[in-house]
Amino acid sequence: MATVVGLAFTPVKATRLHVVDRIELGPEGVRENRRFYVIDARDRMVNSKRIGALQTVVAAYSDGERTLSLTFPDGRVVEGTVQLGQPVRTQFFSQSADGRLVEGPWSEALTEAIGEPLRLVEAERPGGGVDRGADGAVSLISRASLARLAEAGEVDALDSRRFRMLIEIDGVDAHAEDAWVDDGSVRIGGAVVALSGHVGRCLITSRDPDTGVVDVPTLDILGGYRGKLGLTEPLPFGVWGRVLEPGTVRIGDEVSRLDG
Numbered sequence: 001m002a003t004v005v006g007l008a009f010t011p012v013k014a015t016r017l018h019v020v021d022r023i024e025l026g027p028e029g030v031r032e033n034r035r036f037y038v039i040d041a042r043d044r045m046v047n048s049k050r051i052g053a054l055q056t057v058v059a060a061y062s063d064g065e066r067t068l069s070l071t072f073p074d075g076r077v078v079e080g081t082v083q084l085g086q087p088v089r090t091q092f093f094s095q096s097a098d099g100r101l102v103e104g105p106w107s108e109a110l111t112e113a114i115g116e117p118l119r120l121v122e123a124e125r126p127g128g129g130v131d132r133g134a135d136g137a138v139s140l141i142s143r144a145s146l147a148r149l150a151e152a153g154e155v156d157a158l159d160s161r162r163f164r165m166l167i168e169i170d171g172v173d174a175h176a177e178d179a180w181v182d183d184g185s186v187r188i189g190g191a192v193v194a195l196s197g198h199v200g201r202c203l204i205t206s207r208d209p210d211t212g213v214v215d216v217p218t219l220d221i222l223g224g225y226r227g228k229l230g231l232t233e234p235l236p237f238g239v240w241g242r243v244l245e246p247g248t249v250r251i252g253d254e255v256s257r258l259d260g
Contacts, residue, residue: 001171001254002142002169002170002171002172002254002255002256003169003170003171003252003253003254003255004167004168004169004188004189004249004250004251004252004253004255005143005168005169005170005251006019006143006160006167006168006169006251007019007020007021007022007023007166007167007168007249007250007251008020008160008161008164008165008166008168009023009030009032009033009034009166010033010034010059011032011033011034011035011036011059011060011061011068012034012035012036012037012038012057012059012061012068012070012120012129013034013036013037013038013045013047013129014037014038014046014047014048014051014054014055015054015055015057015058015059015070016055016056016057016058016059016161016209016210017161017164017209018058018060019161021250021251022248022249022250022251023166023248023249024246024247024248024249025137025138025188025191025193025243025246025247025248025249026126026243026246027134027243027246028125028126028127028133028134028137028243029126029127029130029134029137029138029166029243030126030127030137030166031063031126031127032061032063032126033126033127033129033130033137033166034123034127034128034129034130035061035063035122035123035126035127035128035129036059036061036068036102036120036121036122036123036129037090037097037099037120037121037123037129038054038110038118038119038120038121039088039090039118039119039121040116040117040118040119041117043088043089043090043091044090044091045090045091045092045093045097046118047204048204048207048212049202049203049204051114051116051212052207052211052212052213052214053113053114053212054114054212055207055208055209055210055211055212056072056073056210056211056212057070057071057072057073057110057113058070058071059071065081066081066082067079067080067081067082068080068081068082068102068106070106070109070110072109072113073113076109078105078106078109080104080105081104082102082104082122083102083103083104084100084101084102084103084122085100085101085102085103086100086101087099087100087101088100088101088119088121090121092131093131097123097124097128097129097133098123098124098128099121099122099123099124099128100121100122100124101119101120101121102119102120102121102122106120107119107120132197132240134242134243135196135241135242136196136197136240136241136242137241137242137243138166138167138188138193138195138240138241138242138243139164139165139166139167139199139238139239139240140165140166140167140168140169140177140186140188140193140195140238140239140240140241141160141163141165141167141168141169141177141199141237141238141239142168142169142170142172142173142174142175142176142177143160143168143169143170144170144172144173144174144175144176145174145175145177145237145238146158146160146163146168147174148174148175149218149221149222149237152221152224152225153216153217153218153221155216158216158218159208159209161209162205162207162208162209162216162218163199163201163205163237163238164204164209165199165238167188167249169188169255171255177195177238177239178198178229178231178236178239180195180239180257181195181196181197181198181231181232181239181241182195182196183195183257184257184258184259185244185257185258186241186255186256186257186258187254187255187256187257187258188249188253188255189247189248189249189250189253189254189255190247190248190249190253191243191245191246191247191248191249192243192244192245192247192258193241193242193243193244194241194242194244195239195240195241196240196241196242197232197233197239197240197241198231198232198233198236198237198238198239198240199233199236199237199238199239199240200232200233200234200235200236201218201219201222201233201235201236201237202219203219205218205219205237206218206219219235222235222236222237223235
């Protein structure tokens with residue numbers, strides 16, 4: 001039987017993931033997940049592919065109270081109530097995202113910590129900082145796939161947070177989730193999701209999830225045994241999809257495929 005063994009998200013895209021024991025999946029995913037993102041002086045989205053040090057920042061957000069805090073490696077905490085400023089349109093890879101600049105101390109603190117002009121943005125809607133929006137609100141990887149990648153790379157183990165997935169499962173064979181794409185739906189705890197594509201990987205996965213330092217050549221390893229599979233991405237590792245039926249997902253919940 002497949003079960004949920006890991007859940008992780010962050011309210012600010014590219015910052016360090018929070019490991020939690022339950023999430024609430026709504027139509028747009030987890031309301032707090034990637035609610036905010038960071039842009040540069042040219043209104044381009046910035047993630048840890050380019051700035052690994054963002055993964056040393058820990059963000060906490062209360063959706064009900066509308067409060068946000070950022071904790072930096074030196075222990076400094078910048079917090080307050082979220083207030084919004086001017087609208088801004090940001091380039092998200094091949095798509096555009098709409099949001100509002102966040103007023104307050106956070107942009108200045110990020111700029112100071114990272115060493116280049118950065119601004120904090122709140123997405124127009126919950127889940128707006130997820131790369132594919134509501135269509136990709138759920139991401140999933142199996143523990144066996146992580147173990148297979150570690151074996152191929154001759155490393156002891158790989159922290160699942162390195163791949164920044166929402167849900168980690170156990171109880172299936174390595175890369176069994178590949179076959180779940182466009183093949184019916186999957187019940188995960190109290191929610192039902194439809195998986196639509198494979199997650200294509202980039203330099204972010206090469207970074208230590210706490211320090212942001214490149215320490216494992218994950219792309220080379222993936223290319224060596226996953227580079228010519230003819231899936232939806234050239235370096236596929238994990239799958240993504242949308243929520244069909246909202247519900248609560250907890251550690252230990254069963255994961256089962258439903259008929260198409």
